[in-house]
Amino acid sequence: xxxxxxxxxxxxxxxxxxxxxxxxxxxxxxxxxxxxxxxxxxxxxxxxxxxxxxxxxxxxxxxxxxxxxxxxxxxxxxxxxxxxxxxxxxxxxxxxxxxxxxxxxxxxxxxxxxxxxxxxxxxxxxxxxxxxxxxxxxxxxxxxxxxxxxxxxxxxxxxxxxxxxxxxxxxxxxxxxxxxxxxxxxxxxxxxxxxxxxxxxxxxxxxxxxxxxxxxxxxxxxxxxxxxxxxxxxxxxxxxxxxxxxxxxxxxxxxxxxxxxxxxxxxxxxxxxxxxxxxxxxxxxxxxxxxxxxxxxxxxxxxxxxxxxxxxxxxxxxxxxxxxxxxxxxxxxxxxxxxxxxxxxxxxxxxxxxxxxxxxxxxxxxxxxxxxxxxxxxxxxxxxxxxxxxxxxxxxxxxxxxxxxxxxxxxxxxxxxxxxxxxxxxxxxxxxxxxxxxxxxxxxxxxxxxxxxxxxxxxxxxxxxxxxxxxxxxxxxxxxxx
Numbered sequence: 001x002x003x004x005x006x007x008x009x010x011x012x013x014x015x016x017x018x019x020x021x022x023x024x025x026x027x028x029x030x031x032x033x034x035x036x037x038x039x040x041x042x043x044x045x046x047x048x049x050x051x052x053x054x055x056x057x058x059x060x061x062x063x064x065x066x067x068x069x070x071x072x073x074x075x076x077x078x079x080x081x082x083x084x085x086x087x088x089x090x091x092x093x094x095x096x097x098x099x100x101x102x103x104x105x106x107x108x109x110x111x112x113x114x115x116x117x118x119x120x121x122x123x124x125x126x127x128x129x130x131x132x133x134x135x136x137x138x139x140x141x142x143x144x145x146x147x148x149x150x151x152x153x154x155x156x157x158x159x160x161x162x163x164x165x166x167x168x169x170x171x172x173x174x175x176x177x178x179x180x181x182x183x184x185x186x187x188x189x190x191x192x193x194x195x196x197x198x199x200x201x202x203x204x205x206x207x208x209x210x211x212x213x214x215x216x217x218x219x220x221x222x223x224x225x226x227x228x229x230x231x232x233x234x235x236x237x238x239x240x241x242x243x244x245x246x247x248x249x250x251x252x253x254x255x256x257x258x259x260x261x262x263x264x265x266x267x268x269x270x271x272x273x274x275x276x277x278x279x280x281x282x283x284x285x286x287x288x289x290x291x292x293x294x295x296x297x298x299x300x301x302x303x304x305x306x307x308x309x310x311x312x313x314x315x316x317x318x319x320x321x322x323x324x325x326x327x328x329x330x331x332x333x334x335x336x337x338x339x340x341x342x343x344x345x346x347x348x349x350x351x352x353x354x355x356x357x358x359x360x361x362x363x364x365x366x367x368x369x370x371x372x373x374x375x376x377x378x379x380x381x382x383x384x385x386x387x388x389x390x391x392x393x394x395x396x397x398x399x400x401x402x403x404x405x406x407x408x409x410x411x412x413x414x415x416x417x418x419x420x421x422x423x424x425x426x427x428x429x430x431x432x433x434x435x436x437x438x439x440x441x442x443x444x445x446x447x448x449x450x451x452x453x454x455x456x457x458x459x460x461x462x463x464x465x466x467x468x469x470x471x472x473x474x475x476x477x478x479x480x481x482x
Contacts, residue, residue: 025363066083108208147162147271158182159198300315308342309342311330315334327341400472408458
């Protein structure tokens, strides 16, 4: 019986892109958002690489997203497998090297399928077939990438230049000459017409030993700090935290710059199905199936006499109306609205920078704050009071905590809460309320089988999330994050 080399999906889920603001923000970036369809991009990516022919995934993410990763994987019935926590975001090269060194401890010949978790690839069958076509080259020691046959002269993507023009029916791995950075329009036109260029999808297949050897040859300075981060890291509630001290010595560098533009043992598998990195709202518009007038709407959005326009309302209670618009992107959220010419989609990050300069929380903070126990959102905020809706998942519990600067009133509106205040613990049902005095130890739990919802009214001189002193916590979090 032939024993095949296992393929380990490597899900890269630590990024915090700003080009899809206001829906994608640092506290809850685009990979965790349902941009296309009901599932998040991360969930769709995990499904794409799930199956009996593939091993459990290895996910690399930032500490802020660790519980979102496990929650979203459980929602789609996927075993989270191993989750490595990056101490800080340093692009793809350190993350991929960490995954390779981690796997090489058990099996240096293990194949790694590196998949960004924020891409849109609707045809899972075509994707898996492409991976199967690249297996032989990867097992032979090649670094295999996947190139999408271009359907337009796109300036937002990098390109792969082939050693020879690609035959129309070619699907096997072919030699790759070089990587090409995002081109200007005239260069993109030439490359597409040449028949020798593919879009760079940023997806890779190689053995752990092959990519480690490539780092030794082309980016050896990364190996020691990454290896030390693994060796001196620690397990934390099912996650593995890489040690931040050696990690801080690493450069912020992509795998393309560190390895792919220098390596010689490169091959590329052509991919003919639909693919997008959803790198801007123009790409989301394109993948949202615009109607015959070029209009795509989502949520409570209505287009009247519009053309070539994207309208999205991300709140059921917020009606967005577009009237007589052409070539416009409009995205409405409860706390922020983006209106832009579609030709400026790649410049949305300028809006984020402008908000940062104003110290506006909307620049980075998502209105719904996700926690390991559930989530909350601010309904009203003033200088001395704040109103929140808090949703606690079944069996979950907030930490036993107290506050120095605020008191709280809780009203249960759905389900039943188990509430501890001081030495007293009791059940509180719908339409019942409790008062938490300033400085009193308290805890909120959901003993039921359905999500529990309550309204919290905070009053005090300081309402920041760092006004938390923890005494016990199921999730082993540090002081200051709910």
